[in-house]
Each structure stands twice: as C-alpha cells, then as structure tokens.
Amino acid sequence: MTPLAPQIVNLLAAILLLVTFAMLSQRRILSLIHLFTLHGATLVASALVVAWVTHDSELYYSAALTLALKVILIPWILHKLILRLNVKWDVEPLINVPMTMLIGIVLVIIAFNLALPISQLSSSIARGTLGIALACILLSFLMMITRSKAVPQVIGFLSMENGLFFSAMAATNGMPMIVELGIALDILVGILILGVFLFQIREQFDNLDIHNLEHLKEED
Amino acid sequence: MDPLLWVLFTPLVGGIILGLVGQRDTAPNLNVVCSLITFSAAVILTVRIINNGPLFSFGKLFFIDPLNVFLVTLTAFVGLTTSIFSRPYMRVERDHGKMTPNRLRLYHSMFQLFMFTMFLALMTNNLGILWVAMEGATLATVLLVSVYRTVSSLEAAWKYFILCGVGIALALFGTILLYLAADRQLGGGTDALLWTTLNAVKSHLDPAIMSLAFVFLLVGYGTKMGLVPLHSWLPDAHAEGPTPISAVLSGLLLNVALYAVLRFKVLTDGALHNGMPGKLLIGFGLLSVLVATFSLSRQKDVKRMFSYSSIEHIGIMTFAFGIGGPVATYAGLLHMTVHSLVKSAIFFTVGHACQNAGTQVMADIRGLVKVSPTVGWGMLFGSLAILGMPPFGVFSSEFLILTTAMRELPWATPILILALGVAFASIFGRVQGMVFGETTAKPLAHSPALLPVFAHLGLALLLGLYIPTYLNLWFLQAVHMIVR
Numbered sequence: 001m002t003p004l005a006p007q008i009v010n011l012l013a014a015i016l017l018l019v020t021f022a023m024l025s026q027r028r029i030l031s032l033i034h035l036f037t038l039h040g041a042t043l044v045a046s047a048l049v050v051a052w053v054t055h056d057s058e059l060y061y062s063a064a065l066t067l068a069l070k071v072i073l074i075p076w077i078l079h080k081l082i083l084r085l086n087v088k089w090d091v092e093p094l095i096n097v098p099m100t101m102l103i104g105i106v107l108v109i110i111a112f113n114l115a116l117p118i119s120q121l122s123s124s125i126a127r128g129t130l131g132i133a134l135a136c137i138l139l140s141f142l143m144m145i146t147r148s149k150a151v152p153q154v155i156g157f158l159s160m161e162n163g164l165f166f167s168a169m170a171a172t173n174g175m176p177m178i179v180e181l182g183i184a185l186d187i188l189v190g191i192l193i194l195g196v197f198l199f200q201i202r203e204q205f206d207n208l209d210i211h212n213l214e215h216l217k218e219e220d
Numbered sequence: 221m222d223p224l225l226w227v228l229f230t231p232l233v234g235g236i237i238l239g240l241v242g243q244r245d246t247a248p249n250l251n252v253v254c255s256l257i258t259f260s261a262a263v264i265l266t267v268r269i270i271n272n273g274p275l276f277s278f279g280k281l282f283f284i285d286p287l288n289v290f291l292v293t294l295t296a297f298v299g300l301t302t303s304i305f306s307r308p309y310m311r312v313e314r315d316h317g318k319m320t321p322n323r324l325r326l327y328h329s330m331f332q333l334f335m336f337t338m339f340l341a342l343m344t345n346n347l348g349i350l351w352v353a354m355e356g357a358t359l360a361t362v363l364l365v366s367v368y369r370t371v372s373s374l375e376a377a378w379k380y381f382i383l384c385g386v387g388i389a390l391a392l393f394g395t396i397l398l399y400l401a402a403d404r405q406l407g408g409g410t411d412a413l414l415w416t417t418l419n420a421v422k423s424h425l426d427p428a429i430m431s432l433a434f435v436f437l438l439v440g441y442g443t444k445m446g447l448v449p450l451h452s453w454l455p456d457a458h459a460e461g462p463t464p465i466s467a468v469l470s471g472l473l474l475n476v477a478l479y480a481v482l483r484f485k486v487l488t489d490g491a492l493h494n495g496m497p498g499k500l501l502i503g504f505g506l507l508s509v510l511v512a513t514f515s516l517s518r519q520k521d522v523k524r525m526f527s528y529s530s531i532e533h534i535g536i537m538t539f540a541f542g543i544g545g546p547v548a549t550y551a552g553l554l555h556m557t558v559h560s561l562v563k564s565a566i567f568f569t570v571g572h573a574c575q576n577a578g579t580q581v582m583a584d585i586r587g588l589v590k591v592s593p594t595v596g597w598g599m600l601f602g603s604l605a606i607l608g609m610p611p612f613g614v615f616s617s618e619f620l621i622l623t624t625a626m627r628e629l630p631w632a633t634p635i636l637i638l639a640l641g642v643a644f645a646s647i648f649g650r651v652q653g654m655v656f657g658e659t660t661a662k663p664l665a666h667s668p669a670l671l672p673v674f675a676h677l678g679l680a681l682l683l684g685l686y687i688p689t690y691l692n693l694w695f696l697q698a699v700h701m702i703v704r
Contacts, residue, residue, distance in 0.1 A: 117428055122400055137393065141386065150378075157385055164392050171400040176410040179348030183392070186355040190385070193359055197381070200366060201374055 005053040006125050012046040013129035016166065017108070020139045023159060024104055025097050029151055033078050036155050040070035043162050047169060053125055056173055062180045066165065069184055074158060074191055081195055082151060085202055095146050104139050111135035122171050130170040136163030150201060154194050161187055223268070224277050224284065226261035227292060228339050230254055231299075235332035242325030248307040251328050255300040258335065262296035265289060270694055276345070276416075283345035283416055286697035291479055292342050294557055298471050298564050299335050301672035305568045306331075306464040308666040312575050313462065315665060323367050327462065334360040334468065338476050348413045350480055351388070351395050354444060357473055358384045365461040376456035383453040384444055391440025397433035398487070401425045415483055422490030430491040437484045438500055444477035446531045447504045447538065448511040455519075458527035459580070463571030466523055470530040471564035475556050478537060482702055485541070501542030506635060508535030513639040516646035521580045522570055525650065526563070529606060532643055533559045539636070540621045541702070543628050549699045551620035554687075558613035558680045562605045565676035569599040572668040573654065576661050582650050587659030596655045598673040603651040605680050607644045613683030 019042060023035045044067045051059035095103075115131035122130065140160035144153050161183075168175050175183075234254030238247055266289050269275065274285035284292075310327070313319040319327070337360055341353035358381070366377035395413075402412040405424050411417050418425070439450065446454035458466045485497045512531035519525035533555070540552035572595045577585040588596030605612035618640070625633045682688075687695070 114432075118397065118400070118432065121404065121426060121429060123404070134393075137389070144382070144386070153382065157382065157389075160386070160389050164389060164396070167393060168396045168399075171396055172403045175348055175396065175399060176346075176413055178346070178410060179352065179413065182349060182352030183355075186352055186359065189359050190355075190381075193362060194381070196363065197366070197374075197378065200369060201378070204369065204371055204374055 005049055008049050009046050009125065010128060012042055012049065013132040016042045017132050017135060020136045020159060021104060024100055024139055024143050029082055032152060032155055033075055036159060037071055037075045039159055039162055040066060043166055044071060050125060050169055050173060054173055058177045059174050061177060062174055065180065065184050069188060070162065077191060077195060081198060085198060100142065100146055104142060107138040107142060108135040111138050124170060124173050127170060130167060133163055133167030133170045136166060150198055222277060223261040223265040224282060224343065227258055227265060227296065228343065230258045230261065231332045231336035231339065235329050235336060238332055239325065239329035242328035243321035247324065247328050248310060251303045251331065252307065254332055255303040259296040259300045262293045266293050280345055280414055280416065282343045284343060285701050286694055287701040288342045288479065290694060290698050291475060292339060294560055295338055295342065295472050298468065298560055301675060302464050302467050302564060305669050305672045308669050309463060309571050311666045312664055318368055327364060327367065330360050330364050338472060341476050342479060345414045345416055347395055347398065347415055351392055354477065354480065355388050358388065361465060361469060364465045365457050367462060373460040376460035379453045380457040387440050387443025387450060390436050394433045394436030394440055397429055397436065401429040401433065418487055422487050425491040427492050430488050431496055434484060434488040434497050438481060441477045441480045442504060445474050445534050448508040448531065451531050454531060455524045455527040459521055459523035463567055467564040467567035470527065470567060471560040474530060474534050475560060478534065482541060486702060498542045498544050501538050505535045505539030505542055506632060508538065509636065509639045513643040516643055520582060522574065522582045522585065523580055525647065526566055526570060529643065529647065530563055536618065536621060543624055544703065546699050546703050547620060548624040549702050550695055551617045551624065553695055553698055554613065554683065555617035558617060558683055561676040561680045562602055562614060565673045566599065566602040566606060568673045569595050569602060572664065573599060576664055582654060585654040586657040588655045591659050591661050592663055592668065594670050595668055599651060600655045601677055603647055605677060607647060608640060611681060611684045613680045616684050
C-alpha cells in the first residue's frame with residue numbers, strides 16, 4: 001500500500017465536503033446541478049483510488065456505475081427537466097445563507113464525533129474519511145430542509161445518496177456488488193418518478209414551490 | 221417446481237403484463253388470477269416449511285423460515301382479497317371519471333409490482349437486498365398515492381416520497397454499519413450481509429457498531445412503519461390514494477417494515493446482551509400508541525382516522541416485540557395477523573362508504589346500514605374488532621400483551637389501557653354516526669365485493685375464539701425464530 005493513496009483519498013474527501021458546503025450556499029439551480037456533477041465526479045475519483053490500492057475489482061464496477069449514473073445520466077435528466085419546466089430562477093432558501101453555514105459547521109462537528117469510534121474499528125484505507133461521509137449526509141439533510149423549491153430538494157436527496165456511497169466506501173471498501181446494483185436501480189427509478197412528479201406538481205400549481213404543498217393539516 | 225419462484229415471479233411477470241394491457245376490461249380479472257396463483261404457491265410453500273423446516277433457495281440468496289413464511293402467506297392472502305375488492309371499486313371509480321384507462325393501467329401494474337417488492341423484502345436473506353426491496357415498495361406506491369392528481373394527493377405523495385426517502389437513507393447507513401461489523405468478523409464479500417451467516421456469528425459482532433447500526437436501522441425502517449415522531453407522512457399517504465392501496469399500505473407494508481426491524485433486533489440482541497433494542501422498541505411503541513390515539517378524535521376524514529388507528533396498532537406491536545419473551549412475541553405476531561385482516565377489511569368498507577357518500581368527510585357519511593346494509597354492518601363489526609372487542613382476535617392479542625406488560629413493565633399498563641379507552645371513544649362514536657342515521661344517498665351501480673370483508677372478519681373472529689393447532693404450531697415456530 002503506498003503511503004500516498006490515503007493522502008489522496010483524504011484530499012478528495014475534503015473536496016467532497018467543500019462541494020457539499022458550496023451546494024448548501026448556492027442559490028442558482030443551474031450552478032447547483034453543476035456542483036452536483038462535481039460532487040459525483042469527486043466520488044468516482046476517490047472510488048478509483050481506493051480500488052487501485054486495494055485491487056478490488058468490484059469497486060471499479062461501482063465506480064463505473066457511479067460515473068454513468070451520477071455524473072452523466074442524472075445531471076443530464078436534471079438539465080432536461082429544468083429546461084422543460086423552465087425553472088432557472090434563483091432559489092430562495094428558508095434560512096439565510098450565513099446561518100445555514102453556521103448550522104452546517106455544527107453538523108460537521110457532530111458527524112466527526114459520531115464517526116470517530118467507528119472509524120477506529122474499520123480496516124479500510126479510507127477510514128479516516130467516515131466522519132466526512134457522515135457530515136455530507138447530514139449537510140444534504142440540511143439542504144433538503146432549508147430549500148423551499150422542489151428541484152433543490154431533489155438534488156439534496158441525491159447528494160445524500162452520494163454521501164451514503166462514500167460512507168460505504170470509507171467503512172468497508174463498498175457494499176457487495178449485488179446490493180450496489182439494486183441501490184443504483186432504486187435511485188434511477190426514483191429520479192424518473194420524481195421527474196413525473198415535478199410535471200404533475202407544475203400542472204397543478206404553475207410553479208414548483210413546495211409551499212404549495214402545505215395544506216394537509218390535521219384540522220382539514 | 222419451487223413454489224418460492226411462483227410466489228416471487230408471478231407478481232413480477234403479472235406487473236409487466238398488466239403494464240401493457242392494464243387498461244382493458246379483463247385486467248381486473250387478470251389481477252385477481254395473478255394474486256390467486258401467488259396465494260396458492262404461498263400456501264404450498266408454507267406447508268413445506270412447517271413440515272420440513274427452514275430452507276434456502278438460489279444458493280443462499282433466499283431464506284424461508286416459519287417467521288417470514290407466515291408473513292408471506294398473510295401478504296399473499298390480503299393481496300388476493302384486495303384484488304377481488306378492487307374490481308367493483310375501480311369500476312365505480314371509472315364511472316365517476318376518477319380513473320382514466322391510463323391510470324387504471326398504472327394501478328394494476330403497480331399493484332402487482334408492489335406485491336413483488338414486498339415478497340422480495342420478506343424472503344431475501346441478503347440484508348442489502350432487503351433495503352433495495354423496501355425502497356422499491358415506496359417507489360411502486362408513490363405514483364399511486366398521487367393517482368387522482370388532486371392538490372392534496374400530490375402533497376401526500378411528495379411527503380411520502382421525501383420523508384420515506386430520507387428514512388430509508390438512514391436505514392442504508394445502518395446497513396453499511398452492519399456490513400462494517402460483519403466485515404470485521406467474516407472478511408467481507410456477499411455472504412457477510414446474509415442474515416443466516418450473521419445470525420450464526422451474532423455474539424461476536426462488535427457491540428459498539430451494532431448498537432449504532434440498530435439505532436439508524438430502527439429510525440430508518442421506523443419511518444416506513446410510521447412510528448411517532450416519524451409518522452407525519454403516513455395519514456396523508458394512506459388517506460389520499462385509492463382505497464385498495466390504503467388497505468395494502470396499512471395492512472401489509474407496515475408489517476413488512478416491522479419484520480425488517482425484527483430481523484435486525486435478533487442480530488443486535490445477540491451482539492449486545494443489554495436489552496437496548498427492546499427498550500428502544502418499547503419507547504417508540506408507547507409514544508406511537510399515545511400520540512396516535514390522542515390524534516384520533518381530531519380527525520374529520522374517515523381514511524385519516526383509520527390511518528392513525530394503524531399507527532396505534534403498529535405501536536402496540538412494536539411495544540410487544542420490545543418486551544420480548546415468548547408470550548409477548550407470540551402476542552405481537554398474532555396482533556400483526558389480526559390487524560392486517562381487520563384493518564384491510566375496514567378499508568374495504570370505508571372505500572365503498574366513501575364512494576356512496578361521494579366524500580371522505582365523516583360528518584357527511586350517514587345511514588350506511590340503510591343504503592347498503594352489508595357495507596354498514598361490515599364497517600361496524602370491523603371497527604368493533606379493531607377496537608379490541610371480544611370475541612375478535614385483536615382482543616386476544618391485546619389481552620396477552622397487557623397481561624405480559626403487567627408482569628414485565630407495570631408502569632406501562634395504565635398508559636396502554638388509557639390509550640385503548642381513548643381510541644374506543646374516538647372511533648366508535650364516529651362509526652356509529654356513519655353507520656346509522658338517515659341518508660338520501662343511492663346504492664352504488666356496481667354491487668360491492670363482500671367476500672373480502674367477511675372473509676377477513678371471519679378469520680379475525682376465528683383467531684379470537686380458537687387458534688387451530690396447525691396455526692398455533694406455526695406461530696410457536698416463528699416465536700422461536702425471534703426469541704431463541
């Protein structure tokens with residue numbers, strides 16, 4: 001095992017965290033999709049490094065799968081969607097950006113503390129990055145909570161999946177192939193269904209503001 | 221041929237075929253035929269398991285033991301009766317213009333695919349595939365929840381998708397942690413996620429990782445079970461979709477999610493020995509029972525009310541499995557069975573009642589006994605059964621749970637009894653108003669299918685009076701799988 005490889009993985013993990021923060025602060029939907037593509041690309045790069053070092057052929061396949069799905073196919077679908085739906089305007093977050101960033105930092109600290117005892121038990125070369133993976137998941141959560149439009153919520157959902165993939169790699173060099181394939185299938189079907197949904201919501205309301213979807217209350 | 225293949229692939233093939241021809245007039249019959257084949261295969265499979273013990277299939281990819289075969293049969297049975305019920309129901313919906321041919325095709329196809337994902341989740345031995353199947357079950361039903369395209373149904377479906385998506389993502393993180401624990405013990409590979417393999421080495425799994433994994437898994441699958449405070453999607457999704465879907469979501473999907481939690485509980489108990497999983501289940505269960513029963517009286521929509529009742533009952537089951545031990549576990553399994561039967565029967569009657577009155581608002585549904593007596597009496601008896609009146613089966617299981625709680629957790633008993641009392645007052649008052657009284661509504665153009673309602677209630681009655689020896693043996697074997 002070269003001593004350089006864990007360093008590269010750590011660097012890529014740091015980039016991943018940086019991109020997640022950038023997504024959290026980004027207001028334009030188009031830039032958000034670009035950032036999401038970058039997020040996926042970083043993930044693929046780190047999977048390749050881990051695969052190279054561990055000679056794990058399954059990890060090459062899952063890197064290829066991630067490349068096809070999260071760097072090429074899903075961003076392409078999202079581009080098509082926003083073109084068809086014509087939603088390129090700015091996103092107005094529910095909480096202002098500096099506040100979101102501060103909450104994000106707190107979440108990162110929580111994630112690091114939670115992951116510390118587990119990563120010591122792991123034997124993966126990427127184990128130091130489990131905290132970052134968990135932080136990405138929590139930050140994506142935050143993104144879903146703080147955005148009021150449908151498309152950014154979807155991107156938050158997808159970047160959470162990226163974080164999960166990264167944590168699987170950090171903990172155990174990736175899940176068994178059959179599970180990876182199943183997860184990829186679920187994500188693909190999920191994004192297609194979401195696409196159908198966005199059209200249905202728009203048909204109903206003429207915009208994609210989730211505020212429209214707050215009528216179901218107990219007293220109705 | 222292997223009956224397991226029939227159980228698994230009939231719904232898959234049926235779903236694909238119905239995706240092509242689901243709009244035709246014969247599609248409802250095809251739907252029933254698929255469900256009937258699945259049910260017959262499930263019965264054959266059950267007989268084999270009870271007589272010969274657990275078996276593997278496809279190498280070790282599928283594992284059938286008394287615990288999951290019992291749920292497979294229950295799922296196949298309720299699937300069959302729901303498909304029978306949906307024939308006249310969907311005809312009326314079509315006449316009212318609520319179901320277009322395209323929507324009917326979507327409905328029939330997704331119904332079968334939903335059954336497929338549930339069977340896959342129940343029978344797979346691989347805990348990663350279990351996750352994939354649970355997510356698949358959400359994906360199959362989410363478009364059905366929004367099938368009427370009304371504002372509220374879109375909202376319900378969006379909530380369902382996003383909240384369950386987030387929940388299931390947490391479950392995936394839990395599965396990853398579990399794999400990490402297994403990796404240290406078994407050295408990775410596909411076998412390391414097999415439940416049977418993990419069960420064999422469960423006492424050697426790392427306690428620190430396992431406890432964290434269980435928390436993530438419980439929160440994740442608990443979202444799908446509708447445990448409070450992760451339940452806010454459930455009443456919306458169950459109330460806004462077409463009624464056959466409400467029946468299978470309430471009657472079956474909750475069971476499957478609970479089954480997943482039980483499998484993980486067995487592993488975590490083996491690794492920990494401190495009863496932490498049980499305590500968590502007791503806590504979540506009691507909270508769900510309390511919050512759900514006190515929400516019942518505030519409901520105006522009949523389907524929402526019965527959805528909250530589902531949360532209450534899933535809470536009771538979670539509580540029972542949390543206490544653990546043979547008696548409470550037996551009661552929990554019995555409660556799963558009778559709740560599935562009775563709740564889906566109630567949704568069948570509610571579906572026809574709403575079609576009759578043209579609304580889901582309880583205040584506007586009146587005089588069901590006059591306009592269509594069987595639906596009215598079905599709803600009345602169903603409600604009595606779900607409220608735990610003897611001689612129905614819910615009484616037996618709740619009685620067992622309460623008596624065990626008195627011995628094991630005396631402080632929890634008054635809370636449960638209070639909750640059951642509140643539930644009785646809230647539901648019975650409303651149902652009485654809907655069943656009796658005067659009405660001007662006309663009977664439906666297509667007479668409702670009553671076989672499902674009374675078959676379910678009859679079985680629930682039978683389970684309350686007498687549990688056949690064969691069934692008893694089956695339950696005991698399943699209890700043995702969980703408690704050990």
